Amino acid sequence: MSTDFQSGREALGARLTELRAEAGLNGKEFAERLGWQRSKVSRLQNGRQTATAEDLQAWAEAAGHPDAAPELLARLRGLESQQRHWRRQLAAGHAPVQDRYVVEYRRTATMRGYETTVIPGLFQTPDYARHLLVQNAELMNSPRDTEAAVQARMRRQEVLYEAGKLFRVLVWEGALYALVGTREVMASQLDRLVGLIGMSTVELGIVPLGAPMALTPKHGFWIFDEERVIVETINTELQYDSADDVALYTRVWDQLHDAAAYGAQAHRLIARARGAVAAQSQPSPTS
Incomplete structure (x- = not known):
């Protein structure tokens, strides 16, 4: 995995963590709101898993910031572009x-x-x-x-x-x-x-x-x-x-x-x- 790609994924994870924290929920509570395994929330936040467009849309809505979805999707497209080696x-x-x-x-x-x-x-x-x-x-x-x-x-x-x-x-x-x-x-x-x-x-x-x-x-x-x-x-x-x-x-x-x-x-x-x-x-x- 390229360094640029991983750095971008970690930056996206940091942004997801920020949105979750603004909602006043810990990782377990946020996972329950989404209906996900807690491990998935952790992997996304730590840049160990690449989010899908659906993941990001759901995350923004669960965090009470649906307006953040376009920004998150733009970050994802940036990651995808870097993979076209x-x-x-x-x-x-x-x-x-x-x-x-x-x-x-x-x-x-x-x-x-x-x-x-x-x-x-x-x-x-x-x-x-x-x-x-x-x-x-x-x-x-x-x-x-x-x-x-x-x-x-x-x-x-x-x-x-x-x-x-x-x-x-x-x-x-x-x-x-x-x-x-x-x-x-x-x-x-x-x-x-x-x-x-x-x-x-x-x-x-x-x-x-x-x-x-x-x-x-x-x-x-x-x-x-x-x-x-x-x-x-x-x-x-x-x-x-x-x-x-x-x-x-x-x-x-x-x-x-x-x-x-x-x-x-x-x-x-x-x-x-x-x-x-x-x-x-x-x-x-x-x-």
Whole structure:
């Protein structure tokens, strides 16, 4: 069990203890009110058992604070997000994870995203995606189902052609120069990006390296329908759906958006990176 997860569970237990104490009941009395075993109350309070949503709702009502239920449920969702470690998600390979994303993207109408080091999966060519998936399988020691995963990632891109969708995506200019695979693979990937400019469902912005910025770029993130945020780290996928968290990431995205280049200017930035790739692939002149 991760330290972060256990710390969060203990913090939730401390909050439950606080609510129970405010009700003026000891553990035995509170268990009787709930109709539970006293041991369950103890385990929840001490962070030795993960509460269910039903447990938390019942606890809030028994403590005389039904208004505390949303807060407790938000804490529980926070715990659940911390459990989505890539090692567990990738136990059956990358393809099932990609298929899950296909479903999530299809039920999303508007998405805002920001990537700092890689071209987003929505915009990747098969060869670019293939190299990334192989690298990740090696890193995570997960099953090598690369071709199935590539196909699933390409299926995800079908949402780009669905009416009523809008994908507002920002990419840090440095990602255009991060070599993934061969220079030919990278050149094709940059050509793919250029082809997305002007699509009715895509708003592609490039955050220039030298742009004045209200804040420095940090990690990538994705906002789904202004309702939840997904952040991918090396070992974990985190999800946040509290109003405060969504509002915070929205403010960050808005500031990055203000610094980004769009349209013809974005095209020029991509073309510059494409030119750099082409120049590096040319043989050095001989004297």
